[in-house]
Amino acid sequence: MLAARIEWMQQMPIFGAIEAATLEFLLAPAPLIEVPAGAYFFREGDPATCMYVLEAGRVSVSKHWQGDALLLRELAAGDCFGEMALIDLFPRSASVRADTDCRAIELTPDNLYRLFEHDAAQFALIQMNISRELSRRLRATDALLFRARMGETWPAPAPLPPAG
Known part of the structure; x- marks a missing residue:
């Protein structure tokens, strides 16, 4: 495994x-973490503590604007997100929600x-x-x-x- x-x-751009x-x-x-469908990996404004390598599932990346969550992009297994946390340590710039049950590698x-x-x-x-x-x-x-x-x-x- x-x-x-x-x-x-090794097929991913980051690695x-x-x-x-x-x-x-x-x-x-x-660690490998599991996030159920509908739950958030993180929300916009949260402290940035790690990046994720999505091993299974699908997620939506969104930003809030005038009270609404607006879809920026959708990601699937093989995509990485949250990598800015490894560079700038600023709060999260967007939210990432699990659209299906997800499994991801957490890198700090x-x-x-x-x-x-x-x-x-x-x-x-x-x-x-x-x-x-x-x-x-x-x-x-x-x-x-x-x-x-x-x-x-x-x-x-x-x-x-x-x-x-």
């Missing part, structure tokens, strides 16, 4: 080119610091991978902001649908 999990994680032994070391203290800054002490080069590679992922997201957001400033319009985000 561990070998399959490691191989699966690409990370050695199997490094992932095994990183995963050793990392302490997990990464432990890796830094063990293998600084692999730690640096994970940090670069996280930075690349955040950079891709920032570029997409910049493009949307530019298009909005140029007068392009598109439909408002839909309300968060019920879990199910």
